[in-house]
Amino acid sequence: MAQDSGKDVPLKVLVAGGGIGGLVAALGLRQQGHDVIVFERTDLAKEFGAAIHIGPNGHGILKNLGIFPEELGANQFEKFADYNAQGELKNLMDLLSLDVWPHKWVGCHRVALHEKLKEKAIALEGPGISVTLKTSSIVVDVDPESATVVLEDGSKYTGDIVLGADGVSSNTRKIVVGPEIKPRGSGKSLFRFMIPREAIQKNPRIAHFAQYNGCMTSWHGEVCRLVMYPCVNNTLMNFGAIHPSYMSPAKGEGWDQEASKEKLLEVFGAFGPQVKEMLDLVDSSTLKVWSLLDMDRIPRWYKGRLALLGDAAHPFMPYQGQGACVAMEDAASIVALLPVGPPKMIFWNA
Numbered sequence: 001m002a003q004d005s006g007k008d009v010p011l012k013v014l015v016a017g018g019g020i021g022g023l024v025a026a027l028g029l030r031q032q033g034h035d036v037i038v039f040e041r042t043d044l045a046k047e048f049g050a051a052i053h054i055g056p057n058g059h060g061i062l063k064n065l066g067i068f069p070e071e072l073g074a075n076q077f078e079k080f081a082d083y084n085a086q087g088e089l090k091n092l093m094d095l096l097s098l099d100v101w102p103h104k105w106v107g108c109h110r111v112a113l114h115e116k117l118k119e120k121a122i123a124l125e126g127p128g129i130s131v132t133l134k135t136s137s138i139v140v141d142v143d144p145e146s147a148t149v150v151l152e153d154g155s156k157y158t159g160d161i162v163l164g165a166d167g168v169s170s171n172t173r174k175i176v177v178g179p180e181i182k183p184r185g186s187g188k189s190l191f192r193f194m195i196p197r198e199a200i201q202k203n204p205r206i207a208h209f210a211q212y213n214g215c216m217t218s219w220h221g222e223v224c225r226l227v228m229y230p231c232v233n234n235t236l237m238n239f240g241a242i243h244p245s246y247m248s249p250a251k252g253e254g255w256d257q258e259a260s261k262e263k264l265l266e267v268f269g270a271f272g273p274q275v276k277e278m279l280d281l282v283d284s285s286t287l288k289v290w291s292l293l294d295m296d297r298i299p300r301w302y303k304g305r306l307a308l309l310g311d312a313a314h315p316f317m318p319y320q321g322q323g324a325c326v327a328m329e330d331a332a333s334i335v336a337l338l339p340v341g342p343p344k345m346i347f348w349n350a
Helices: 020-032 056-064 110-122 172-177 197-201 261-267 273-279 323-337
Strands: 012-016 035-039 051-054 079-084 089-094 106-109 132-134 139-143 148-151 156-158 161-164 184-196 215-220 225-231 236-244 288-294 306-308
Touching: 012 020, 020 035, 020 110, 020 323, 051 056, 051 110, 051 323, 056 323, 106 110, 106 225, 110 132, 139 172, 161 172, 172 306, 184 197, 184 261, 197 236, 236 261, 261 273
Parallel strands: 012 035, 012 161, 035 132, 079 215, 161 306
Antiparallel strands: 051 106, 079 089, 139 148, 148 156, 184 236, 184 288, 215 225, 225 236
């Protein structure tokens, strides 16, 4: 741990969770000169292939870290097309005319972004000390006073500060506010899948749905909604199919629960034939269903030397695609608060 020598001394930061928020925090703190260990519960070998929004707020943070989404095949959103459930176009909006932000609103492949964050965090070259990434490491307990984490296998690590970036089903949140406040079902679920753009364009009956580059497209039904947007240089279309949860009961709370094409087509059975023809292109082996969770606002985000960020602190519904971006903002705020300096300047000792 840091000693009060009066010299600039790096902090030892322990991060519970190696998702986008946790890795942005780890990379930023590394670049500030701190010594960071990330504990990730999975082995990171089976990251789900889906896309995410990167709004101007998140885009700027990534650029400041030296990560450029365009180099990962991210697409700027140029148009918005709104259809009814029968596939009739109701509105086509030019988004470039509204492009007033210093950073672009883009759609990016989630795995590509996550891999780049991980690669840059653990790289031997670059500013700061390489981040230590411990996979298959579940943080089950934290002592917020000593900044000690306990893993599922009983091993313990002590640092100067612990960041809880362990997602919507956070263990670290329980340490901060107790087990009473926890996520609950919102009544909505989401099918997630991807379809090659070329497969849609090959079919003359549905090719018009994928005619524009960088187009955010939405189909609205009475209780269901379908959203599509491109990533990977406009070659892959990402879909989110929102519907009442009772129509597709999920077996768990994760965002990677298996689903079937038959259930997808059943849930969207009231949609028009062209829309269903497009949905029929999905590869069942890649289809997932996600129960959308909400949670009451927690009264605080920190306790002692433990601080929460991202979904651990504030699970977001996905309607504005801001979950990852606000996690990045949380991480960037923590990084800004923790420059390398004499330990007496660290906020908890001020």
